[in-house]
């Protein structure tokens with residue numbers, strides 16, 4: 001058995017946290033490949049090392065003095081090294097970093113040093129080999145992750161080592177310049193490493209015991225999700241779940257490797273298992289509820305729309321031309337509605353409206369703003385009668401006006417559009433019938 005373990009920033013924020021991670025790794029000989037994040041927050045008001053690096057580099061780029069800022073970053077690492085009683089000096093590393101900051105090596109390079117240095121410490125602490133991610137994870141000139149090349153090189157490299165540490169969050173272009181993933185991207189590295197070694201499981205260690213059925217800021221003490229499929233998670237994650245980077249499921253999904261979300265501060269908890277498919281029934285009809293505010297709907301009407309070939313393509317072309325992605329496109333016989341993120345759309349709205357007129361010649365276009373989308377997701381929904389009925393009667397009783405309904409073709413989810421003001425109420429009403437009353 002081979003396990004890949006990724007530890008998030010709060011799991012490695014101090015020597016004490018490092019020790020917990022070390023104990024977890026050492027307690028299971030199968031935990032052979034380790035992907036660390038940069039040190040995160042030690043307490044609520046603390047600053048993540050990644051953020052310290054970004055602001056330190058911004059000074060370097062502006063030609064301001066940044067020595068003091070770099071010194072505070074160095075102290076964060078020295079505190080960890082000292083606390084772990086390691087014989088390790090990062091003196092030379094920091095000299096190189098300072099030199100490269102003066103050469104304006106780039107913000108990605110700067111940010112990546114958080115993971116790079118933490119990786120060096122982790123490797124020394126565990127006695128594992130250190131592999132710089134810039135030598136095994138690749139991006140093309142457009143900045144797109146090169147999955148196949150990476151997989152080949154990484155698989156070959158890791159086949160030559162029993163135990164290794166590969167820092168998260170970054171890789172490099174062909175010419176060796178460092179490039180990072182988006183924020184939280186160490187989750188993706190963990191998934192890439194898992195695919196390369198064909199791991200039996202990808203353990204993602206963080207500061208919560210997995211996913212919760214609903215947002216705890218809206219619902220008091222929601223239960224945890226024990227098992228969830230990749231597809232269910234996709235339906236929930238793009239709506240706002242924050243535990244795992246949304247791109248992290250793709251590499252492991254290709255190999256059917258399960259992801260187990262675990263809590264470094266509570267290692268005995270089973271956490272959430274994210275799997276390809278399962279016959280494990282969840283306790284409730286639904287697996288989870290998630291949602292997001294801040295959408296706009298663009299309602300386009302044209303008589304006989306249903307008979308016009310290419311109408312939908314022309315409408316969507318207008319959005320594509322202005323670089324706007326859409327979330328949902330429910331349609332009627334003479335209407336088509338496009339849901340977009342309000343903040344992306346706002347500045348370009350008039351341009352898009354005239355483009356739709358130009359390309360598709362509709363009768364009217366009407367824009368509604370401040371809408372929220374709620375996804376009710378569950379693999380069990382397909383085989384349960386009346387799920388939709390229960391949702392809508394609960395919403396009616398809670399005085400929530402439903403503005404849009406869209407049932408995904410997978411029958412895995414029902415998407416409901418409500419006004420932003422009704423968002424929390426709607427989630428509470430849905431939670432109540434399925435979880436509190438277990439209907």
Ligand code: ASP
Nearest residue numbers: 037050169183184185186
């Ligand atoms: N350290 C990076 C961040 O703060 C990446 C990560 O932690 O996954 O976003």
